[in-house]
Amino acid sequence: GQQLNQSPQSMFIQEGEDVSMNCTSSSIFNTWLWYKQEPGEGPVLLIALYKAGELTSNGRLTAQFGITRKDSFLNISASIPSDVGIYFCAGYMEYGNKLVFGAGTILRVKS
């Protein structure tokens, strides 16, 4: 089963709006990664977070590594049509070294 709880499951927003999604777990993670996947392609890395409390930006994207090391969020500001896709959180578990993924957030943008 899923070890990462990602929400929301999907979003349908107006172009220009800000977007926020998050991942939580009962387990501790050493690293959080955020990916975007488009149809027919593999997930593409957006942001990597390595320390609790770390806040990192990549253009209009901002992500944070939760203080408890059990959660992370991703914000997208001023969404545009090309932001459409599925966004995944992923994390390396503290024990077992596994890189596990959330179920994904489907983002649709109407222009």
Place this chain on the structure above:
Amino acid sequence: DAGVIQSPRHEVTEMGQEVTLRCKPISGHNSLFWYRQTMMRGLELLIYFNNNVPIDDSGMPEDRFSAKMPNASFSTLKIQPSEPRDSAVYFCASSLRWNTEAFFGQGTRLTVV
């Protein structure tokens, strides 16, 4: 850098046949992951290797699945015999070492009829 290279991109096979999926990780990367993606179960970690050694294969669904990494630049995922429920997209990913950014290939879409 060519990125992670997977082959074939698409595979259609009959139930009962053996299927072999291939992956070439990014040069210099020491960790390699195999995932399966379906609508119902999302991205499932099947197995991962560190320095060519399988570390955890607890995600491999059945004995019909096996994976090898004979050297640092090549890995295979084999299904024998294949079944229709194995139909999915299989991804390979590699990272420089554990706990660092993982990069994905474009996947192999497997259809078992």
